[in-house]
Amino acid sequence: MTILAKACTYFLFSFIIGTVVISLVPMRYRPSLSYSKKWLVRALVLFLLLSFVPVLQLALSVGEDVGIWQALNAILFTFAIGKGWLFLVLFTSVLIGVVSFGNMATDRFLAGIATVLCLMIVGAVGYSSHAASLSPQQGFIAQSLHFFAVTSWPGILFVVSWCSQGKEGLPAFFRWFTPFALVCLGVTVGAGIWLMSWIxxxxxxxxxxxxxxxxxxxxxxxxxxxxxxxxxxxxxxxxxxxxxxxxxxxxxxxxxxxxxxxxxxxxxxxxxxxxxxxxxxxxxxxxxxxxxxxxxxxxxxxxxxxxxxxxxxxxxxxxxxxxxxxxxxxxxxxxxxxxxxxxxxxxxxxxxxxxxxxx
Known part of the structure; x- marks a missing residue:
């Protein structure tokens, strides 16, 4: 269950951040996209729920001795994994409001706010990571960089490959996406080696x-x-x-x-x-x-x-x-x-x- 939840959170956040980032790009530099705002909101809600699974699993494990509610309370307000999830709740809830009541496809300022919120979610994931528990500062930075790079590049690829309405705009899209993907790949490899030095x-x-x-x-x-x-x-x-x-x-x-x-x-x-x-x-x-x-x-x-x-x-x-x-x-x-x-x-x-x- 946890394996599936973790994999789905990566996929869902990739779709979310890919949709947000591509909304920042002017129309002349990308193909026309077709996706439902309702599906984006559902992806955000599901991402939030599935990201709670590791917290719940830890609470069930610890709760065998002290009781599940007492364990859950301690994890949420004491453990990094719990506090990180509370940050996720805050940032994701605000992002749901931005997506629900605005139109990122036509409002790039709104898309910019959504991008900042996505970066905050990335930071929350880095804060609660195993790497951060081994090295609070360097682990946080390395895991955050790795998570951003490994979700943003695939996320844009997901959105463009599955939601595009035609080839128009693809040549201009490739001109900026190729170097962006190469930078993300480089960050993924570099941050991955950095993380491996501890893990x-x-x-x-x-x-x-x-x-x-x-x-x-x-x-x-x-x-x-x-x-x-x-x-x-x-x-x-x-x-x-x-x-x-x-x-x-x-x-x-x-x-x-x-x-x-x-x-x-x-x-x-x-x-x-x-x-x-x-x-x-x-x-x-x-x-x-x-x-x-x-x-x-x-x-x-x-x-x-x-x-x-x-x-x-x-x-x-x-x-x-x-x-x-x-x-x-x-x-x-x-x-x-x-x-x-x-x-x-x-x-x-x-x-x-x-x-x-x-x-």
Missing amino acids: TPQYVNAWMMNYGQLLLMKHILLVVVVFYALVNTVFVRAKLKNDTFSPFPWLRAESLVLIVIFFVTGAMSEQEPPHHGEKLMTDEKPSPLFSQFASVVPVAGKALSLQWNVEMGLFMLLSGVFFVLCYQAMKKDVHYAFVLLLSLCAGVLLYVSMMTAVH
Whole structure:
């Protein structure tokens, strides 16, 4: 339940912030969009409700000893996760009012207010994060940057790929969205490395745990996203002048991979982060996935590393072949669902190549 709630909150906030940010952009720099204001309000309400699930789960756990209402009261007014949710209630409620009683599509000042409120929500998420509990200032900044970057870029992509009414305005849209997405990707990677320095200090060793396996999957899926981003930047933009060509299937394929990343991120929230890498081989049983794909047995006191070998090279080569097949299929206008399947197969092969290199 918590995994699904976490994944949905990422997706919902992506849609919310994407809609808000794109409303700041003048019409001549974006395609015409069609979405219901009621759906945006419903997304905000659902985001608020689902973001309460981790608070409720903690209250149910603590409440076994002291009672659920006493535990909930203590969490909301004492714990960072509870106070962060109260900030979310405040900022999201105001944003619901702004969206309900105004029209961001025609009022850019209102869209600016909504953007500020979204940034406050980002700050509330950063404040209540696990990283902030480890390092209050740096963790807050790193998690806030990461959350903003990983939701705003996909959010704009979601809105444009699924809500556009036509191709008009797409060339101008790509001219500003491509550098914006690259900056967000850079911030995502940079903030992610910053967060890993506290949460996952021994990256390869962490692969023995479920958290580390999910983190590796998330990084491999980001490689798939980068592939789609490059193709959409080069291939799609070059074919926009073709009247019969529709770029939206390929934009939607990229957005679907990002949704899968949100679910992986949600699953990570339910796993214990490996803060102390040196204890992994004595305190925890290896992840079933690690035991299945890695060719080594963990030994206490010895760290894992990556070592190039024939198997790794073979699987990486096969992964590259699948990426090439994806590109060729896109050029031949094969249905995007098949191309999406090919790209995920490329990701699986890349994962196997990493696991066969563990030494």
